[in-house]
Amino acid sequence: MANKIDVAVTLKNLGRKIMSFVEPKYSIVGIDVGSSAIKIAGIKKNGTQTELEYAAYRAFNTQALPLDELEKQAFLAGEIKFCLQAIPKKKFLGATSIAGSSVIVREAKLPALPSQELEKTLSFEAEPFIPFDVREVTLDYHVIGEVSEEGQNKYESILIAAKKDLIESRLAVLAGSGIAPAIVDVDAFAVSNLLKLVPSSAEETSVVVNIGNTITNMVILEKGTPRLVRDVAVAGNTFSKALQNNLNIDAGATEQAKKETGIILDEGEIQKIVQEGAQQKLEISKVLINVATDLLAEVHKSTDFYLTHGVDRTIHKIYLSGGGALLRNLAPFAKTQMNIPTEVLNPFDYISLPAKSSINIALGPMFSIACGLALRQWEDWIKA
Numbered sequence: 001m002a003n004k005i006d007v008a009v010t011l012k013n014l015g016r017k018i019m020s021f022v023e024p025k026y027s028i029v030g031i032d033v034g035s036s037a038i039k040i041a042g043i044k045k046n047g048t049q050t051e052l053e054y055a056a057y058r059a060f061n062t063q064a065l066p067l068d069e070l071e072k073q074a075f076l077a078g079e080i081k082f083c084l085q086a087i088p089k090k091k092f093l094g095a096t097s098i099a100g101s102s103v104i105v106r107e108a109k110l111p112a113l114p115s116q117e118l119e120k121t122l123s124f125e126a127e128p129f130i131p132f133d134v135r136e137v138t139l140d141y142h143v144i145g146e147v148s149e150e151g152q153n154k155y156e157s158i159l160i161a162a163k164k165d166l167i168e169s170r171l172a173v174l175a176g177s178g179i180a181p182a183i184v185d186v187d188a189f190a191v192s193n194l195l196k197l198v199p200s201s202a203e204e205t206s207v208v209v210n211i212g213n214t215i216t217n218m219v220i221l222e223k224g225t226p227r228l229v230r231d232v233a234v235a236g237n238t239f240s241k242a243l244q245n246n247l248n249i250d251a252g253a254t255e256q257a258k259k260e261t262g263i264i265l266d267e268g269e270i271q272k273i274v275q276e277g278a279q280q281k282l283e284i285s286k287v288l289i290n291v292a293t294d295l296l297a298e299v300h301k302s303t304d305f306y307l308t309h310g311v312d313r314t315i316h317k318i319y320l321s322g323g324g325a326l327l328r329n330l331a332p333f334a335k336t337q338m339n340i341p342t343e344v345l346n347p348f349d350y351i352s353l354p355a356k357s358s359i360n361i362a363l364g365p366m367f368s369i370a371c372g373l374a375l376r377q378w379e380d381w382i383k384a
Contacts, residue, residue, distance in 0.1 A: 027053075027092045028182065030190075030373030033076055033173060035214045035237075036062050037323075040083045041370035042092070043351060050197060050351050050375075055359055055367060056083035073169060077176030084177065094179035095373040096170055099187035099215050102163035104130050104137075105229035112146060112153035130161040137161040144225050158226055160186060183376060188217040188229045191321055193372035195221060197350035204316035208345065209299055210368060211324025213237050218299060220306050220315075228306050234295040236324035239288055246287050247280065257284050262328020263292060265336075292330060296337050303338075319345035321368035347371040 032039040037060065042053040058079050066072045106129045110118060118125075122141065123134045130137065138161070145156035167184055174181040191210040195201040202224055210217040216235045220228040240254040249257060264270055264285040273281050299318070307313050318340050320331055325344045335342040348364035351371060 027090070028095050028374055028376050029087070029092045029179070030370040030375075031080060031094050031096045031174065031179070032190075032367075032369040032373065033080070033096060033170065034212060036060065037213075037366075038076070038079045038083050039367050039370040040080070040087065041367050041374045042087065043371065043374040052348070052351050052353050052357070052359075052371075054087045055370070056086045057363075057366065058083045069169065073172045073176055076173045080173070080177035080179070084179075092179075093182035094174045095183035095185065095190075095376055096174060096181065097185040097187045097190040097369060097373060098162060098166055098170055099212075099217055099231050100166075101231075102166040103186055103231070104132070104159075104161045105186060105188070105226075106130070106159045106161075107227070108141070108157050108159040109147070109149060109154040110141065110143075110157045110159070112155050118155075126159055126161060129159055132161060132163065134161075136163060136165075138164055138167055142226070144227070158229075162186075183373070185373060185376075186229070187212070187215070187369055188219040188231070189226065190372040191217065191345075191368045192219045192221055192226065193375050194321070194345060194347050194350070194368060195224065195319070196375065197347075198345075201317075205314060207299065207303060207315060207318045207340075209295075209318060209320050209325075211236055211295070211320065211322040211327075213323065216295065216298070216322075216324070218302050220302060222313075228302055230298075230302050232295075232298045234291065234298055236322070236327075238295075239291045239324070239327065242287050242291050243284065247283055249284075258288065258327045260328065261285060261288075263288050263330060263333045265329050265332060288327065289333070292327070292333055293337070296334055299334075299338065303340075315340050318342040321345040321365045323366045325365040326363070 027042060027044070030041045038058040040056040044051050044053045060079055066075055108126070108129050110125050122139050126139050127134050140160045142158045143155045144158060147154055147156055170184060171181050187210065192208045195206060195208065201221070205220065205222045208219050208221065213236045216232050218230045218232065219226050239258055240251065243249045243254045243257055244251060261281045261284045264273070264282065270282065303315050307315070318334060318338060320334065320342065321344070331342045331344050344365055345368060346364035347368055348361045353359055353361065
Protein backbone atom coordinates (compact mmCIF):
# COMPACT_ATOMS: atom_id res chain seq x y z
CA MET A 1 0.00 0.00 0.00
CA ALA A 2 1.27 3.47 -0.80
CA ASN A 3 2.39 5.58 2.14
CA LYS A 4 -0.75 7.12 3.72
CA ILE A 5 0.82 8.63 6.82
CA ASP A 6 -1.46 11.26 8.36
CA VAL A 7 -3.38 11.76 5.14
CA ALA A 8 -7.08 11.98 5.88
CA VAL A 9 -8.85 12.67 2.60
CA THR A 10 -7.37 13.24 -0.86
CA LEU A 11 -9.03 14.25 -4.05
CA LYS A 12 -8.39 10.78 -5.42
CA ASN A 13 -11.04 9.53 -3.00
CA LEU A 14 -13.45 12.10 -4.41
CA GLY A 15 -12.83 10.97 -7.95
CA ARG A 16 -10.94 14.12 -8.90
CA LYS A 17 -8.25 13.72 -11.55
CA ILE A 18 -5.63 16.34 -10.87
CA MET A 19 -2.67 14.12 -9.98
CA SER A 20 -1.75 13.61 -13.64
CA PHE A 21 -0.51 17.16 -14.04
CA VAL A 22 1.15 17.54 -10.64
CA GLU A 23 4.90 17.96 -10.83
CA PRO A 24 7.51 18.76 -8.14
CA LYS A 25 7.68 22.36 -9.38
CA TYR A 26 4.26 22.88 -7.79
CA SER A 27 4.73 23.70 -4.12
CA ILE A 28 2.14 23.15 -1.41
CA VAL A 29 0.59 26.11 0.39
CA GLY A 30 -1.10 25.39 3.71
CA ILE A 31 -4.44 27.16 4.10
CA ASP A 32 -6.10 27.09 7.51
CA VAL A 33 -9.69 28.30 7.13
CA GLY A 34 -10.62 29.04 10.73
CA SER A 35 -13.90 30.26 12.17
CA SER A 36 -12.52 33.77 12.66
CA ALA A 37 -9.35 34.02 10.57
CA ILE A 38 -7.47 32.71 7.55
CA LYS A 39 -3.87 31.58 8.02
CA ILE A 40 -1.62 30.75 5.07
CA ALA A 41 1.91 29.34 5.11
CA GLY A 42 4.42 28.17 2.53
CA ILE A 43 7.51 26.19 3.51
CA LYS A 44 10.59 25.18 1.57
CA LYS A 45 13.51 22.88 2.24
CA ASN A 46 17.02 24.29 2.01
CA GLY A 47 19.27 21.30 2.52
CA THR A 48 18.53 20.07 6.03
CA GLN A 49 16.99 23.43 6.92
CA THR A 50 13.22 23.97 6.98
CA GLU A 51 12.40 27.56 6.07
CA LEU A 52 9.22 29.60 6.03
CA GLU A 53 8.84 30.94 2.52
CA TYR A 54 5.82 33.12 3.22
CA ALA A 55 2.93 33.53 5.65
CA ALA A 56 -0.26 35.57 5.73
CA TYR A 57 -2.97 36.17 8.31
CA ARG A 58 -6.42 37.66 7.84
CA ALA A 59 -8.89 38.00 10.72
CA PHE A 60 -12.53 38.60 9.89
CA ASN A 61 -15.61 39.57 11.83
CA THR A 62 -17.54 36.37 12.53
CA GLN A 63 -20.74 38.41 12.60
CA ALA A 64 -20.13 39.26 8.95
CA LEU A 65 -19.99 35.59 7.93
CA PRO A 66 -23.10 34.90 5.79
CA LEU A 67 -25.50 32.15 6.82
CA ASP A 68 -26.25 31.10 3.26
CA GLU A 69 -23.75 28.39 2.26
CA LEU A 70 -22.91 29.75 -1.19
CA GLU A 71 -22.53 33.28 0.14
CA LYS A 72 -20.33 31.96 2.95
CA GLN A 73 -18.10 30.17 0.46
CA ALA A 74 -17.76 33.34 -1.61
CA PHE A 75 -16.94 35.37 1.52
CA LEU A 76 -14.19 32.98 2.64
CA ALA A 77 -12.79 32.75 -0.88
CA GLY A 78 -12.52 36.54 -0.88
CA GLU A 79 -10.64 36.50 2.43
CA ILE A 80 -8.18 33.96 1.03
CA LYS A 81 -7.70 36.09 -2.07
CA PHE A 82 -6.83 39.03 0.17
CA CYS A 83 -4.16 36.91 1.91
CA LEU A 84 -2.74 35.75 -1.40
CA GLN A 85 -1.90 39.34 -2.33
CA ALA A 86 1.02 39.14 0.09
CA ILE A 87 2.38 35.93 -1.44
CA PRO A 88 4.89 35.91 -4.32
CA LYS A 89 3.27 34.91 -7.59
CA LYS A 90 4.16 31.28 -8.27
CA LYS A 91 2.49 27.98 -9.08
CA PHE A 92 1.25 26.09 -6.07
CA LEU A 93 -1.45 23.70 -4.92
CA GLY A 94 -3.58 24.16 -1.83
CA ALA A 95 -3.69 21.98 1.26
CA THR A 96 -6.44 22.59 3.77
CA SER A 97 -8.07 20.73 6.65
CA ILE A 98 -11.41 20.20 8.37
CA ALA A 99 -12.66 19.37 11.85
CA GLY A 100 -15.77 19.27 13.99
CA SER A 101 -18.81 17.06 14.35
CA SER A 102 -18.87 16.21 10.63
CA VAL A 103 -15.48 14.52 10.91
CA ILE A 104 -15.10 11.20 12.74
CA VAL A 105 -11.76 9.56 13.56
CA ARG A 106 -11.76 6.11 15.15
CA GLU A 107 -9.39 3.24 15.82
CA ALA A 108 -10.66 0.20 13.93
CA LYS A 109 -9.51 -3.30 13.09
CA LEU A 110 -9.89 -3.94 9.39
CA PRO A 111 -9.31 -7.14 7.37
CA ALA A 112 -5.68 -7.52 6.31
CA LEU A 113 -6.46 -7.37 2.61
CA PRO A 114 -4.55 -5.83 -0.30
CA SER A 115 -5.35 -2.12 -0.46
CA GLN A 116 -7.49 -2.34 -3.61
CA GLU A 117 -9.64 -5.09 -2.10
CA LEU A 118 -9.94 -3.33 1.23
CA GLU A 119 -11.05 -0.08 -0.38
CA LYS A 120 -13.86 -1.96 -2.13
CA THR A 121 -15.21 -3.24 1.21
CA LEU A 122 -14.29 -0.20 3.32
CA SER A 123 -17.84 1.16 3.48
CA PHE A 124 -19.11 -2.13 4.91
CA GLU A 125 -16.23 -2.44 7.37
CA ALA A 126 -16.54 1.19 8.51
CA GLU A 127 -20.28 1.23 9.08
CA PRO A 128 -20.18 0.02 12.73
CA PHE A 129 -17.69 2.74 13.65
CA ILE A 130 -19.37 5.88 12.31
CA PRO A 131 -22.68 7.54 13.26
CA PHE A 132 -23.42 8.66 9.70
CA ASP A 133 -24.90 7.02 6.64
CA VAL A 134 -21.80 5.71 4.84
CA ARG A 135 -23.20 7.06 1.58
CA GLU A 136 -22.86 10.59 2.98
CA VAL A 137 -19.17 10.37 3.86
CA THR A 138 -15.76 10.06 2.30
CA LEU A 139 -13.72 7.34 3.99
CA ASP A 140 -9.99 6.88 4.40
CA TYR A 141 -7.76 4.87 6.69
CA HIS A 142 -4.18 4.62 7.90
CA VAL A 143 -2.69 1.29 8.96
CA ILE A 144 -0.73 1.52 12.22
CA GLY A 145 -0.08 -2.16 12.86
CA GLU A 146 -1.13 -5.74 12.24
CA VAL A 147 -2.63 -8.18 14.74
CA SER A 148 -4.13 -11.67 14.76
CA GLU A 149 -7.66 -11.92 16.12
CA GLU A 150 -9.66 -15.16 16.26
CA GLY A 151 -7.26 -16.73 13.79
CA GLN A 152 -7.57 -13.87 11.28
CA ASN A 153 -4.97 -11.26 10.41
CA LYS A 154 -6.27 -7.71 10.80
CA TYR A 155 -4.93 -4.21 10.36
CA GLU A 156 -4.95 -1.93 13.36
CA SER A 157 -6.06 1.24 11.63
CA ILE A 158 -7.08 4.82 12.08
CA LEU A 159 -10.40 5.19 10.25
CA ILE A 160 -11.51 8.63 9.05
CA ALA A 161 -15.01 9.56 7.88
CA ALA A 162 -15.82 13.08 6.71
CA LYS A 163 -19.16 14.35 5.48
CA LYS A 164 -19.00 14.86 1.72
CA ASP A 165 -20.86 18.16 1.89
CA LEU A 166 -18.22 19.57 4.26
CA ILE A 167 -15.41 18.50 1.94
CA GLU A 168 -17.16 19.84 -1.14
CA SER A 169 -17.79 23.15 0.62
CA ARG A 170 -14.13 23.54 1.51
CA LEU A 171 -13.04 22.62 -2.01
CA ALA A 172 -15.45 25.23 -3.37
CA VAL A 173 -13.85 27.87 -1.14
CA LEU A 174 -10.38 27.07 -2.47
CA ALA A 175 -11.58 26.94 -6.05
CA GLY A 176 -13.33 30.29 -5.57
CA SER A 177 -10.05 31.83 -4.43
CA GLY A 178 -8.27 30.58 -7.53
CA ILE A 179 -6.28 27.84 -5.78
CA ALA A 180 -6.11 24.33 -7.21
CA PRO A 181 -6.87 22.06 -4.23
CA ALA A 182 -4.72 18.98 -3.63
CA ILE A 183 -5.19 17.90 -0.02
CA VAL A 184 -8.05 17.94 2.45
CA ASP A 185 -6.72 16.79 5.80
CA VAL A 186 -8.00 16.69 9.37
CA ASP A 187 -6.97 19.58 11.64
CA ALA A 188 -5.56 17.29 14.34
CA PHE A 189 -3.38 15.39 11.86
CA ALA A 190 -2.20 18.60 10.21
CA VAL A 191 -0.96 20.17 13.43
CA SER A 192 0.56 16.91 14.69
CA ASN A 193 2.64 16.90 11.50
CA LEU A 194 4.74 19.59 13.18
CA LEU A 195 6.09 17.00 15.62
CA LYS A 196 8.19 15.59 12.79
CA LEU A 197 10.37 18.64 13.43
CA VAL A 198 10.73 17.79 17.15
CA PRO A 199 13.43 15.08 17.43
CA SER A 200 12.37 13.78 20.85
CA SER A 201 8.79 13.11 19.72
CA ALA A 202 9.92 10.19 17.54
CA GLU A 203 10.53 8.12 20.69
CA GLU A 204 7.85 9.55 22.96
CA THR A 205 4.10 9.57 23.38
CA SER A 206 2.87 13.13 22.95
CA VAL A 207 -0.48 14.85 23.30
CA VAL A 208 -1.07 17.76 20.92
CA VAL A 209 -3.84 20.12 22.02
CA ASN A 210 -4.60 22.62 19.28
CA ILE A 211 -6.85 25.34 20.71
CA GLY A 212 -8.71 27.10 17.93
CA ASN A 213 -11.43 29.69 18.19
CA THR A 214 -14.44 27.35 18.35
CA ILE A 215 -12.89 23.85 18.40
CA THR A 216 -9.98 22.28 20.22
CA ASN A 217 -8.34 19.39 18.41
CA MET A 218 -6.61 16.71 20.45
CA VAL A 219 -4.41 13.92 19.15
CA ILE A 220 -2.28 11.42 21.04
CA LEU A 221 0.75 10.26 19.07
CA GLU A 222 2.76 7.21 20.02
CA LYS A 223 6.22 7.61 18.49
CA GLY A 224 4.66 9.77 15.81
CA THR A 225 1.73 7.44 15.11
CA PRO A 226 -1.76 8.80 15.90
CA ARG A 227 -3.61 6.64 18.41
CA LEU A 228 -6.50 8.82 19.53
CA VAL A 229 -8.15 11.89 18.02
CA ARG A 230 -10.90 14.06 19.52
CA ASP A 231 -12.44 17.46 18.88
CA VAL A 232 -14.05 19.29 21.81
CA ALA A 233 -16.05 22.51 22.00
CA VAL A 234 -14.07 24.13 24.83
CA ALA A 235 -11.85 26.49 22.85
CA GLY A 236 -10.56 30.05 22.57
CA ASN A 237 -14.00 31.58 22.19
CA THR A 238 -15.11 29.78 25.38
CA PHE A 239 -12.54 31.80 27.33
CA SER A 240 -13.67 35.02 25.63
CA LYS A 241 -17.36 34.44 26.29
CA ALA A 242 -16.67 33.59 29.93
CA LEU A 243 -14.92 36.96 30.38
CA GLN A 244 -17.75 38.78 28.63
CA ASN A 245 -20.51 37.04 30.58
CA ASN A 246 -18.90 37.08 34.02
CA LEU A 247 -17.02 40.39 34.02
CA ASN A 248 -18.82 42.39 31.29
CA ILE A 249 -15.58 42.76 29.37
CA ASP A 250 -16.35 43.73 25.79
CA ALA A 251 -15.35 41.45 22.94
CA GLY A 252 -12.56 43.75 21.80
CA ALA A 253 -10.81 43.62 25.17
CA THR A 254 -10.98 39.87 25.79
CA GLU A 255 -7.96 38.98 23.64
CA GLN A 256 -5.86 41.58 25.42
CA ALA A 257 -7.03 40.25 28.79
CA LYS A 258 -6.13 36.69 27.84
CA LYS A 259 -2.66 37.57 26.59
CA GLU A 260 -1.64 40.24 29.12
CA THR A 261 -3.36 39.12 32.33
CA GLY A 262 -4.09 35.49 31.60
CA ILE A 263 -3.77 32.96 34.37
CA ILE A 264 -1.93 34.40 37.35
CA LEU A 265 0.13 31.77 39.16
CA ASP A 266 2.96 33.66 40.85
CA GLU A 267 2.20 34.54 44.48
CA GLY A 268 4.42 37.60 44.28
CA GLU A 269 2.43 38.90 41.32
CA ILE A 270 -0.83 38.25 43.16
CA GLN A 271 0.36 40.22 46.21
CA LYS A 272 1.46 43.12 43.99
CA ILE A 273 -1.94 43.19 42.28
CA VAL A 274 -3.69 43.25 45.67
CA GLN A 275 -1.47 46.12 46.83
CA GLU A 276 -2.22 48.07 43.66
CA GLY A 277 -5.94 47.46 44.03
CA ALA A 278 -6.18 45.97 40.51
CA GLN A 279 -8.85 43.52 41.60
CA GLN A 280 -10.18 42.96 38.08
CA LYS A 281 -6.94 41.19 37.09
CA LEU A 282 -7.53 38.59 39.79
CA GLU A 283 -11.14 38.20 38.66
CA ILE A 284 -9.98 37.73 35.04
CA SER A 285 -7.53 35.07 36.17
CA LYS A 286 -10.21 33.24 38.16
CA VAL A 287 -12.59 33.12 35.19
CA LEU A 288 -9.84 31.90 32.87
CA ILE A 289 -8.75 29.23 35.37
CA ASN A 290 -12.31 27.88 35.48
CA VAL A 291 -12.44 27.49 31.70
CA ALA A 292 -8.89 26.11 31.53
CA THR A 293 -9.88 23.52 34.12
CA ASP A 294 -12.81 22.45 31.93
CA LEU A 295 -10.51 22.17 28.91
CA LEU A 296 -7.93 20.14 30.80
CA ALA A 297 -10.67 17.86 32.07
CA GLU A 298 -11.32 16.96 28.42
CA VAL A 299 -7.61 16.37 27.87
CA HIS A 300 -7.62 14.17 30.97
CA LYS A 301 -10.49 12.09 29.55
CA SER A 302 -8.46 11.45 26.42
CA THR A 303 -5.25 10.55 28.22
CA ASP A 304 -7.11 8.29 30.66
CA PHE A 305 -8.79 6.46 27.78
CA TYR A 306 -5.45 5.99 26.05
CA LEU A 307 -3.63 4.83 29.19
CA THR A 308 -6.30 2.33 30.23
CA HIS A 309 -6.52 0.68 26.80
CA GLY A 310 -2.96 -0.52 26.50
CA VAL A 311 -0.13 -2.11 28.45
CA ASP A 312 2.84 -0.06 29.69
CA ARG A 313 1.53 3.15 28.17
CA THR A 314 2.64 6.54 29.40
CA ILE A 315 2.40 10.19 28.35
CA HIS A 316 5.72 12.00 28.03
CA LYS A 317 4.68 15.50 26.99
CA ILE A 318 1.74 17.76 26.17
CA TYR A 319 2.07 20.35 23.41
CA LEU A 320 -0.33 23.31 23.25
CA SER A 321 -0.82 25.00 19.89
CA GLY A 322 -3.26 27.24 18.08
CA GLY A 323 -4.21 30.80 18.96
CA GLY A 324 -5.64 29.63 22.30
CA ALA A 325 -2.16 28.55 23.38
CA LEU A 326 -1.25 32.24 23.58
CA LEU A 327 -3.29 32.50 26.79
CA ARG A 328 -0.73 33.66 29.33
CA ASN A 329 0.53 30.91 31.67
CA LEU A 330 -1.75 28.23 30.23
CA ALA A 331 1.17 25.84 29.71
CA PRO A 332 2.52 26.00 33.29
CA PHE A 333 -1.03 25.75 34.63
CA ALA A 334 -1.62 22.64 32.49
CA LYS A 335 1.65 21.14 33.69
CA THR A 336 0.54 21.57 37.30
CA GLN A 337 -2.95 20.19 36.71
CA MET A 338 -1.96 17.27 34.48
CA ASN A 339 1.37 16.48 36.17
CA ILE A 340 2.86 16.08 32.69
CA PRO A 341 5.55 18.30 31.12
CA THR A 342 3.71 20.86 28.97
CA GLU A 343 4.95 23.41 26.51
CA VAL A 344 3.65 25.64 23.75
CA LEU A 345 4.30 24.24 20.28
CA ASN A 346 5.49 27.17 18.20
CA PRO A 347 6.28 26.11 14.61
CA PHE A 348 8.61 29.07 14.26
CA ASP A 349 10.91 27.50 16.86
CA TYR A 350 11.64 24.78 14.30
CA ILE A 351 11.05 26.57 11.00
CA SER A 352 13.50 29.38 10.29
CA LEU A 353 12.08 32.73 9.16
CA PRO A 354 13.33 34.86 6.27
CA ALA A 355 16.00 37.39 7.25
CA LYS A 356 13.70 40.35 6.54
CA SER A 357 10.53 38.75 7.88
CA SER A 358 8.03 41.02 9.61
CA ILE A 359 6.27 38.07 11.26
CA ASN A 360 5.99 38.15 15.04
CA ILE A 361 7.63 34.88 16.15
CA ALA A 362 5.51 34.85 19.32
CA LEU A 363 2.37 34.46 17.20
CA GLY A 364 3.69 31.24 15.67
CA PRO A 365 1.16 28.95 17.43
CA MET A 366 -1.61 30.60 15.40
CA PHE A 367 0.02 29.18 12.26
CA SER A 368 0.31 25.61 13.56
CA ILE A 369 -2.27 24.06 11.22
CA ALA A 370 -1.15 26.08 8.20
CA CYS A 371 2.49 25.14 8.75
CA GLY A 372 1.60 21.51 9.38
CA LEU A 373 -0.26 21.42 6.07
CA ALA A 374 2.58 23.14 4.24
CA LEU A 375 5.01 20.50 5.52
CA ARG A 376 3.31 17.76 3.53
CA GLN A 377 5.77 15.78 1.44
CA TRP A 378 4.91 14.55 -2.05
CA GLU A 379 4.98 10.90 -1.05
CA ASP A 380 2.49 11.61 1.74
CA TRP A 381 -0.41 12.27 -0.57
CA ILE A 382 0.28 11.05 -4.08
CA LYS A 383 -1.00 7.47 -4.19
CA ALA A 384 0.06 4.73 -6.56
